[in-house]
Amino acid sequence: MSRLIVVSNRVNPPTGKGEESVGGLAMALAAALREYSGIWFGWSGKIAPEFTGQIQMQRTEGVTVATIDLEEADYQEYYNGFANKTLWPLCHYRIDLAEYDRAFGEGYDRVNCRFAETLRPLIEPDDIIWVHDYHLIPLGRELRRLGVKNRIGFFLHVPWPAHQLVATLPRHRELVQSLFDYDLVGFQTEENLQAFEEYVAAEVSGDKLSGGRLRAFGRTLKVGAFPIGIDAPEFAQIVRSPRARRMHDIMSAHTVFRSLIVGVDRLDYSKGLEERFLGFDRFLADNPDLRREVLMLQVAPVSREGVEAYQEIRARLDALSGRINGEYADMDWNPIRYVNRNYRRDELAGLYRAARVGLVTPLRDGMNLVAKEFIAAQNPDDPGVLVLSRFAGAAHQLKEALLVNPNSADEISEALKRALSMDQQERIRRWRALFENVSREDVTAWRDSFVHALADVKERRTALAS
Numbered sequence: 001m002s003r004l005i006v007v008s009n010r011v012n013p014p015t016g017k018g019e020e021s022v023g024g025l026a027m028a029l030a031a032a033l034r035e036y037s038g039i040w041f042g043w044s045g046k047i048a049p050e051f052t053g054q055i056q057m058q059r060t061e062g063v064t065v066a067t068i069d070l071e072e073a074d075y076q077e078y079y080n081g082f083a084n085k086t087l088w089p090l091c092h093y094r095i096d097l098a099e100y101d102r103a104f105g106e107g108y109d110r111v112n113c114r115f116a117e118t119l120r121p122l123i124e125p126d127d128i129i130w131v132h133d134y135h136l137i138p139l140g141r142e143l144r145r146l147g148v149k150n151r152i153g154f155f156l157h158v159p160w161p162a163h164q165l166v167a168t169l170p171r172h173r174e175l176v177q178s179l180f181d182y183d184l185v186g187f188q189t190e191e192n193l194q195a196f197e198e199y200v201a202a203e204v205s206g207d208k209l210s211g212g213r214l215r216a217f218g219r220t221l222k223v224g225a226f227p228i229g230i231d232a233p234e235f236a237q238i239v240r241s242p243r244a245r246r247m248h249d250i251m252s253a254h255t256v257f258r259s260l261i262v263g264v265d266r267l268d269y270s271k272g273l274e275e276r277f278l279g280f281d282r283f284l285a286d287n288p289d290l291r292r293e294v295l296m297l298q299v300a301p302v303s304r305e306g307v308e309a310y311q312e313i314r315a316r317l318d319a320l321s322g323r324i325n326g327e328y329a330d331m332d333w334n335p336i337r338y339v340n341r342n343y344r345r346d347e348l349a350g351l352y353r354a355a356r357v358g359l360v361t362p363l364r365d366g367m368n369l370v371a372k373e374f375i376a377a378q379n380p381d382d383p384g385v386l387v388l389s390r391f392a393g394a395a396h397q398l399k400e401a402l403l404v405n406p407n408s409a410d411e412i413s414e415a416l417k418r419a420l421s422m423d424q425q426e427r428i429r430r431w432r433a434l435f436e437n438v439s440r441e442d443v444t445a446w447r448d449s450f451v452h453a454l455a456d457v458k459e460r461r462t463a464l465a466s
């Protein structure tokens with residue numbers, strides 16, 4: 001079997017079962033590598049006074065990681081800049097927040113070159129290279145420039161937006177052209193894949209060929225939808241762990257006469273937190289008789305604090321949760337509990353299990369693994385109900401959830417009411433279908449389908465990118 005080289009912006013391997021609070025992408029990549037011999041390459045998260053290209057190698061939990069430090073200008077222009085201030089808002093349909101700064105574009109190209117040059121000596125002829133996410137779109141092009149002829153695949157974890165949105169990005173053609181230096185490009189959903197195909201047809205007069213291939217810029221590229229999942233067996237194990245049980249018991253004791261509604265997200269404008277709070281506010285206003293029977297717990301650790309839009313949303317959420325609590329709270333009860341910290345994965349598992357409703361309402365989301373974790377954590381005999389945004393990639397698989405438009409306070413309010421009054425039989429019926437999907441289409445299935453599709457690419461590259 002070929003070696004697998006996984007490349008992502010941050011390399012953040014888990015250190016032990018359920019103990020850490022690493023995000024969904026890190027868990028998925030660690031799981032992807034565990035069964036393949038290979039390397040996980042990327043940024044250490046550290047800033048050096050000057051970029052040296054020196055690689056730190058270490059082995060943790062069966063995974064070999066190779067990391068490099070970046071310098072301050074890289075961090076500001078590539079990471080905070082083009083990745084988080086330009087591409088992230090664009091991919092999440094927030095062109096009002098997207099900043100187009102020439103220095104960001106230059107920093108983005110520079111770091112992608114640095115990644116390619118540092119990675120190059122580690123690549124052996126039979127390796128399969130798998131590049132992840134919007135930070136590293138041009139990495140394939142840079143590797144080709146250095147003469148790498150290996151199979152290289154790219155997976156986009158965030159949505160590929162509609163054609164007209166992509167066209168608002170300066171140098172969008174160049175960015176899309178660089179995707180054609182890969183052998184395989186994967187998206188989370190068929191909808192994202194179609195949006196990409198539409199862009200290629202409309203903007204660069206590309207052709208759709210048979211066998212899931214596209215032709216443009218004088219090259220052929222294989223494309224596909226590969227919905228990411230959670231590590232279902234691992235999650236089933238941590239749900240039964242002592243920490244998970246303890247958290248479950250604590251939260252159950254706190255909500256003895258109430259139903260717990262839970263939200264767990266990074267604090268990000270794409271996650272629809274303001275709209276969610278307003279939906280809950282509407283629920284409280286419309287259902288005076290149910291008010292004291294619920295508690296909404298929103299866990300939202302701050303992220304990307306160096307970006308202004310994140311500071312602003314944080315301030316707005318503080319004000320909104322305070323306003324709602326001020327309006328409805330009583331001496332012994334607050335409707336919203338809003339917590340800005342990280343929790344261990346085993347604690348989150350226990351929290352999900354104690355909840356009657358999982359409220360997952362992003363405005364846009366590539367997939368959303370919290371929705372899947374919530375399902376995996378439920379008690380089969382008395383499961384909670386998932387209320388899920390129709391704009392999360394997960395909605396394409398988790399059809400038995402209560403699907404809502406996250407922009408509509410009325411729809412969120414009505415879905416909450418329905419979820420809270422749903423009888424046990426219907427809850428069990430819906431949950432079984434959801435659980436079957438989460439277990440079957442898990443992270444192993446995702447990894448294998450992508451790696452097999454990449455390994456299947458027949459023709460190896462002979463020509464270098466121009």
Ligand code: ADQ
Pocket residue numbers: 021022023024025157158228264265266299300301341342343344345348365366367368369370371373
């Ligand atoms: P994210 O935007 O980070 O991921 P998501 O898929 O929900 O979103 O993953 C978040 C992960 O972080 C989950 O595993 C969750 O348990 C964890 N997490 C969230 N809040 C936490 C907290 N307070 N403490 C500890 N852990 C917490 C991006 C894309 C998604 C896509 C994934 C994977 O934006 O759309 O699903 O990558 O492809």
